[in-house]
Amino acid sequence: MIRKAVAPEAATLDAWKDRIANREAKVGIVGLGYVGLPLALLFSEERFAVTGFDVDSLKVDFLNKGKSYIHRIEAESIQAAQKNGFVATADFSEARYLDAILICVPTPIDDHSAPDMSYVVNTIEALAPHLHAGQLVVLESTTYPGTTEEIIAATIDRIGEETDVQVLRDRHSQEAEMPQELDGVMVAFSPEREDPGNTDVERHDIPKVIGGIDRRASEAAEVLYASIFRRTVRVSTPATAEMTKLLENIYRCVNIAMVNELKQLCMRMGIDIWEVIDAAATKPFGFQAFYPGPGIGGHCIPVDPFYLSWKAKEYHFSTRFIELAGEVNRSMPEHVIRSVVNALNDQGKSIKGAKVLMLGLAYKKDIDDLRESPSLPIYEMLEKKGAEVRYNDPYFPRVGSGRKYWLNTESAPLENLDQYDCVVIVTDHSAYDFEKIVAESRLVVDTRNATRGIRSPKIYHC
Numbered sequence: 161m162i163r164k165a166v167a168p169e170a171a172t173l174d175a176w177k178d179r180i181a182n183r184e185a186k187v188g189i190v191g192l193g194y195v196g197l198p199l200a201l202l203f204s205e206e207r208f209a210v211t212g213f214d215v216d217s218l219k220v221d222f223l224n225k226g227k228s229y230i231h232r233i234e235a236e237s238i239q240a241a242q243k244n245g246f247v248a249t250a251d252f253s254e255a256r257y258l259d260a261i262l263i264c265v266p267t268p269i270d271d272h273s274a275p276d277m278s279y280v281v282n283t284i285e286a287l288a289p290h291l292h293a294g295q296l297v298v299l300e301s302t303t304y305p306g307t308t309e310e311i312i313a314a315t316i317d318r319i320g321e322e323t324d325v326q327v328l329r330d331r332h333s334q335e336a337e338m339p340q341e342l343d344g345v346m347v348a349f350s351p352e353r354e355d356p357g358n359t360d361v362e363r364h365d366i367p368k369v370i371g372g373i374d375r376r377a378s379e380a381a382e383v384l385y386a387s388i389f390r391r392t393v394r395v396s397t398p399a400t401a402e403m404t405k406l407l408e409n410i411y412r413c414v415n416i417a418m419v420n421e422l423k424q425l426c427m428r429m430g431i432d433i434w435e436v437i438d439a440a441a442t443k444p445f446g447f448q449a450f451y452p453g454p455g456i457g458g459h460c461i462p463v464d465p466f467y468l469s470w471k472a473k474e475y476h477f478s479t480r481f482i483e484l485a486g487e488v489n490r491s492m493p494e495h496v497i498r499s500v501v502n503a504l505n506d507q508g509k510s511i512k513g514a515k516v517l518m519l520g521l522a523y524k525k526d527i528d529d530l531r532e533s534p535s536l537p538i539y540e541m542l543e544k545k546g547a548e549v550r551y552n553d554p555y556f557p558r559v560g561s562g563r564k565y566w567l568n569t570e571s572a573p574l575e576n577l578d579q580y581d582c583v584v585i586v587t588d589h590s591a592y593d594f595e596k597i598v599a600e601s602r603l604v605v606d607t608r609n610a611t612r613g614i615r616s617p618k619i620y621h622c
């Protein structure tokens with residue numbers, strides 16, 4: 161059942177701000193996944209009536225029954241939000257009742273590492289016929305610079321030609337006093353910077369970067385987000401905000417690739433890369449620690465940099481750092497396989513026919529996200545080499561199949577570990593007792609330095 165309400169009446173920016181301050185404003189979140197659902201709950205906690213939109217009717221049904229489908233979100237949080245007016249729907253015509261609509265839909269890459277903008281395009285095409293002057297539309301999905309102008313604003317203008325609804329654009333110089341009338345749709349970009357599983361930083365402590373097409377859009381977005389986030393950072397254009405997010409993720413991707421490469425050199429030189437990083441991290445300036453691993457995963461780091469590589473081609477520019485980092489990071493699962501082969505070989509065993517248990521499938525510790533996880537190619541390559549592979553992951557009791565994998569198997573119990581020829585630590589979930597795991601296993605290949613401090617000839621660092 162959908163909450164009925166009057167369409168927002170704010171004709172001026174001040175009236176719009178009042179609706180935010182008085183919590184009369186209604187907020188819509190499109191895409192109720194890892195990003196959108198927690199964001200919807202944050203706004204609900206701040207006493208905004210929230211409407212969540214998703215094309216997945218199962219998710220909509222689940223939420224309207226007060227249930228959660230994300231591990232770290234309790235059903236009680238959904239139920240509490242419902243008491244504050246939260247409803248989920250697949251009916252985009254509900255958008256006409258809202259003051260602000262935040263878009264958090266997927267932005268994956270296709271098989272050729274090109275942006276797949278279909279989710280963003282479908283979303284704005286579904287929303288645009290229901291938009292009207294005085295509403296704020298913010299894209300939060302990670303994307304290449306130019307998307308907010310070229311897809312979001314352009315679609316609203318195109319579809320709005322029939323209904324006379326256009327995007328608000330400042331026609332005055334930046335020095336002139338900002339106009340107050342809201343005679344169009346305000347459009348902005350504000351990247352989602354969440355770090356799933358990170359319990360050190362609360363989401364509202366992550367500053368919110370905002371870039372509006374028009375000064376009124378920037379200001380409205382800033383006022384809205386300031387009711388949730390402790391700090392907002394306004395930049396001059398949506399493209400600047402889009403690029404900011406990409407810089408952050410490319411910085412991570414490139415630095416992870418660098419330590420992954422240095423790790424392989426250190427192994428040959430008999431140097432412990434982890435000890436090196438710890439020592440380097442004592443420098444109080446100019447160094448930030450990044451850690452090697454079995455490869456990169458998740459919806460962001462393996463994907464986002466290629467949005468920029470793709471866009472750069474339009475400018476006849478080659479993003480060499482991104483390509484190189486991608487190449488090194490993508491090769492890490494092969495490095496893990498080589499290490500397993502060598503470790504077994506040292507024990508006089510062949511990979512063919514070996515019983516191997518992979519610990520952890522999630523792309524990083526303590527989360528239930530399998531997207532782009534390096535565990536998937538590792539599993540597949542081990543099987544191709546003839547190993548008999550099982551996995552254990554407390555976050556995935558069962559794994560079916562996805563676009564890029566086909567496992568269809570269940571998590572093996574974490575017992576009788578001596579039945580396996582090799583246990584490979586792929587994800588260092590906090591739930592694992594690595595001391596016990598080493599004690600009970602015959603051979604442990606550690607891709608995460610999870611066995612740090614444990615002395616045993618059974619451990620093979622990788």
Ligand SMILES: NC(=O)c1ccc[n+]([C@@H]2O[C@H](COP(=O)([O-])OP(=O)(O)OC[C@H]3O[C@@H](n4cnc5c(N)ncnc54)[C@H](O)[C@@H]3O)[C@@H](O)[C@H]2O)c1
Pocket residue numbers: 190191192193194195196213214215216219264265266267279280282283300301302303352353354355356459460
């Ligand atoms: N997951 C993260 O940690 C993270 C962090 C920062 C930024 N981001 C970015 O946020 C965006 C969303 O990522 P996510 O992890 O939440 O994705 P997700 O796949 O978990 O969720 C996206 C949701 O959007 C829904 N959806 C798809 N098409 C839709 C449409 N046309 N209309 C309405 N709903 C639709 C899907 O059903 C799904 O529920 C991406 O651009 C991602 O790069 C993600």
